[in-house]
Amino acid sequence: MMDSKWFLLLLGALAIVSIGGQYISTEDKASWGNMAKYDIHRALKVQQNTRKAKNVILFVGDGMGLSTVTASRILEKGEKGFLAFEKLPHIGVLKTYSANKLVPDSMATATALFTGVKTNQRTGGVDATVQQNDCPRSLLPETRLESFFTWAQRAKMSTGFVTTTRVTHATPAALYAHTASRYWECEATMPPNATQCKDIARQLIEDMPGKNINVIMGGGRQMLQSNAVNRTKDFVDTWACYSRDGRQLINGWVSDKMTRNVSHQFLENSSDIEKMKITDYTLGIFANGHMNMEHERDKGHGGMPSLSYMTEAAIKLLEKRNTGYVLLVEGGLIDYGHHRGKAKKALGETISFSEAISKAMAMVNLEETLIIVTSDHGHPMVIAGYADRDQKITGIAGNSKIDGIPYTSLLYGIGGPNNYKYQIINETVFREDPERIDTDDFDYSQQAGVRTHEVPHDGTDVLVYAQGPMAHLFHTVHEQTYVAYVIAYAAQIGPYAHLADAVQNHANWKSVGNNTHLLAVFLLYLNWRQ
Template sequence: MWSTKICAVLIYLSSLFNSVLNLNEDRFYWLNEGKNDIYTALNLEKIEKPSKNVILFIGDGMGLTTTTASRIYSKSESGFLSFEKFPHIATIKTYNADKLVPDSSSTATALFSGVKTNLKTSGVDSSVKLDDCEASLKPEARIDGLMKWAQESGKSTGFVTTTRITHATPSALYAHTPNRNWECESTIPENSKRCKDIARQLIEDEPGKNINVVMGGGRQCLQSGVEDRPGDPVDRWACYSTDGRDLIRDWELDKKRRNKSYATLTNNEELERVDTSKEFVLGVFANGHMSMDYARDKSPTGMPSLTNMTKKAIEILNRNSKGYILVIEGGLIDFAHHRGNARKALDETVSLSDAVQLAVEKTNPQDTLIIVTSDHSHSLVFTGYSSRNTSVLDIAQKSKMDQIPYTSLLYGTGGPNNYQFLVINNTVSRRDPSLNNTTDFEYSQQAVVLTDEVTHGGSDVLVYAKGPMSHLFHNVHEQTYVAYVISYAAKIGPFKSEASSLNYSNLFLSISVLLVLKNNFQCSLR
């Protein structure tokens, strides 16, 4: 054991020496790399004990192509994002109960509750079809998940997102709805008014009102009469409450009635100064989605980063001696992809990687399971034969067919800005991307098929894990498997009583082994 560790250190130092001297990547370089990986694998530690805490990161729309391109964009082709060196990696299948290519609310339901459901539904099983309010009200159709399981076990709970806190992914943590777009009352049809909107379910119902830390955007879904602010416009495409509600005030009143300490936050300064001993913290930092990291206002009155929110969430939740379950979503990766701006998606992926690194640094690997995955992929394509010293956002090469250049990153589907075909002299021609700055945040990569926006991909996505029970991720799994790994590792929900039953099983096994040994020993004495 010690010899392999010594070898691993020597190989690492040799690789470091080569990189410092900028030596050529000859066969000896790759031999050292291979040996280093082997010795690292030989020294992997399995932590086979319950996990006190679990942090689940969701990169919304972060398919493998996005991760690869983000790595090159941020580091280099030979570098790694923070989670790419996690010791255990597996693949998960993202299809819905009714669709091959999923949306975020249905995949989030699978991840958080362990049950696949229909497209655009949240927190209900597959018996509930899109827009079927009556079916969603049936108790047998409603499913519980991580937040409820953790709260019933005495653990603290929280979620952080860069989207609206009522958006598709977070809604699956606490809501039961036949339509993910019913974020506030104004989007629910008259014939479905019996159904409570997602925002009210968060503030008024269990497990939503018992979630200790909630951070993200979505003020316009929680309060009526919200107006544009500098750098924070009302999202005209999203739900906008008009019923006179003030659910943020209602959230505060609920905590007062229950004699719970609490804080409400609206900007960077308030987040930085928050008393982390508060039992409940609600941070609503934007009218709609939060600003992307490259464009956000970093002043005291501006919006926090995903890393800032992650840091405070961990500090607040960590006060519970029984542990916590925390879900963190990099939701704007998906937002950027839908609009066909690849650089924005890559930049947001790097921001997620930064938040993961912060979580690794602030937690104990012996008692905290950290999982990083995605809900679904996108139609982003990484192609061409560009040189290694070329930006992943740059031109790959010219097409041998029409002699027009194309970029390394393309989309399979895209909106009008991505669909860059022209008709010249009755001939269809593709726009030359070298006429634009393809590395700009606003540049729209070219797409093959014109749609209203870039659509999701149906490919599998990866899951990266470290900490207690992370070795349970080991091959190709259903997306629902993530919820059961968390349940088993943290001993909540379906596996809440598994610890005692496993102990009894081990006890019986030990007794059986002892009896066999005893009998064998007696036989040898005859």
């Protein structure tokens, strides 16, 4: 039975909390106090789950810095609301620098997250002794890194990844590829002196651990087969390579699975997911290049699936075997929106990413599944000025006290040509008046102070949110490499596979008899101390 004081506290909390997790607008002194008491009550109830993680799902919001999370929350839920992952009970901070750069790129950060080792800019799956474009050194066994996908497969766990980018793009490629350049997605972009290196697409289909990944979903058809067929009415990706060597890697994937006599299926649109079977291996390629953003994708049966739908499908497929699984879900187009200086596109993709997390959390048992949500890096988008509470986050914050021209709440420190909104008239610099434009439009480009070719990344720390077995290990400021080791420790794989051996040894010793039981416990303790 709940005692009277907690019952009254709960009633007070219910009075200020709505069903959707947002606080009601009353903001008197008592409301703020009740809000704090409710949060304290929740905090006191948080317990450490020290079980082994049967499953691990890592969500990576590419380019989702803290200002992006804040602005997306306000856009979707209001100031007092929460995105799906913001109520996870354990939070830490990750440093994002790469081995040779203060501000990282996505392949270097993905390598840190997935292998536990920092590497050089634009390289993946290799250590920091490999410089960009150094094909010969990337082939040396001692430079090659194992990701937690390799660790999981070695432990007989299922593996899968879902992304809104190309399946050969920088972030997912770090799971399975060893490359001196993130740009070597297919042979067409590789220089003549790199012919002995395999492109990223071939490594996914032909090499370990790529060929053993149970679920692969995303875009990137034109990297996998020459003369890619435009079946989903999307465009040719001019930002990526277009395979010309005649290889049909999708057919190669099918042939490999047939040779191994394992059940498999190839999916091309939302309708295929609706009709999918529960097979050992699934390859879903839904676009020539990156998939379309949530606000512009074809939501019909023959169109592209949402990130939530792909995540749901991946979990259903990976649960087929009872050996546990490791799944990566990347909200990859948050980064795409920011690079082009269109903040609302990035916020829309963040909201879509949050919806995928909500879907996953509703499907899994959080007592045995470790959920981790983080970002690889942020972007120099700021929330500035002194906008009123009822003003849209995508709207006007106020007027400059210098030139009198309005400015928006969202701004970029540095941006592309469309973000640099200055002109010189009669030797006087004038800034564009954003009140004359629809700043809430997905295609509006926020103003930036410095002009370059696009909005770059920033070097600010990012947050990591977690729930489930060993989630409490995220508790302070960590290196980005820490994530791979938490996954390994929680699932007892890779560098912590000996923990699983110790537990099994304990069970074996215990079955012998009471005389050996204490010795087994002591040996288990020694293993855990390591």
